[in-house]
Ligand SMILES: Nc1ncnc2c1ncn2[C@@H]1O[C@H](COP(=O)(O)OP(=O)(O)OP(=O)(O)O)[C@@H](O)[C@H]1O
């Protein structure tokens with residue numbers, strides 16, 4: 118699903134969080150959103166999740182134009198967007214496995230097939246041995262991988278990650294980035310990630326959009342230009358299930 122922001126602005130009362138934001142992200146792209154605290158990065162992600170309504174401009178994701186008001190349309194699109202936040206947002210009285218299962222419940226995934234799928238993502242993020250633990254019993258890295266597994270289990274076309282390494286030590290940060298890179302390459306999943314970590318940004322050679330004061334001040338493409346045809350590479354999918 119292509120993402121298009123066209124002349125998007127957002128005011129919170131007198132606060133101008135975004136002004137005249139224009140960018141497009143193709144399916145399968147990996148994009149960093151960077152910029153100082155308060156620049157408007159999270160606001161952009163929240164608009165994509167329909168948690169924040171733009172004050173002006175147009176947002177289109179796939180076939181959906183966000184100016185329309187139908188709730189069912191957003192519910193459908195949300196099934197294709199996985200989210201990872203810095204504070205994980207896991208349910209404290211549910212185990213790792215149950216937290217992941219909840220994401221499938223929300224999209225009415227048949228519970229018979231859910232078991233296999235949960236198994237797959239647990240293996241993918243290396244948490245099979247922690248499946249029966251509750252969030253309070255997990256380390257920071259394990260919490261973050263649970264959040265990633267929960268985002269992945271719905272096999273989303275887009276993953277939005279808001280400072281996903283913010284609470285992680287360097288080793289766990291790199292592990293998470295490695296996983297995101299794998300998912301991006303194997304599944305052709307679009308990844309949009311905000312971060313303040315320039316070591317990560319510099320090591321990946323991906324497109325970098327810089328936001329300052331609610332405006333895009335730089336939009337630098339990845340330095341490796343893809344081959345002429347941008348046909349998706351036919352690789353084995355990590356997760357395979359029908360929507
Ligand atoms: N619900 C809200 N009500 C009022 N102001 C808000 C609201 N949400 C965001 N803002 C303001 O909009 C601006 C952009 O916030 P945003 O969270 O998008 O920044 P950010 O780039 O994600 O910053 P950080 O790097 O610190 O996470 C900030 O000045 C913030 O105070």
Ligand SMILES: [Mg+2]
Nearest residue numbers: 158159160279
């Ligand atoms: Mg933020």
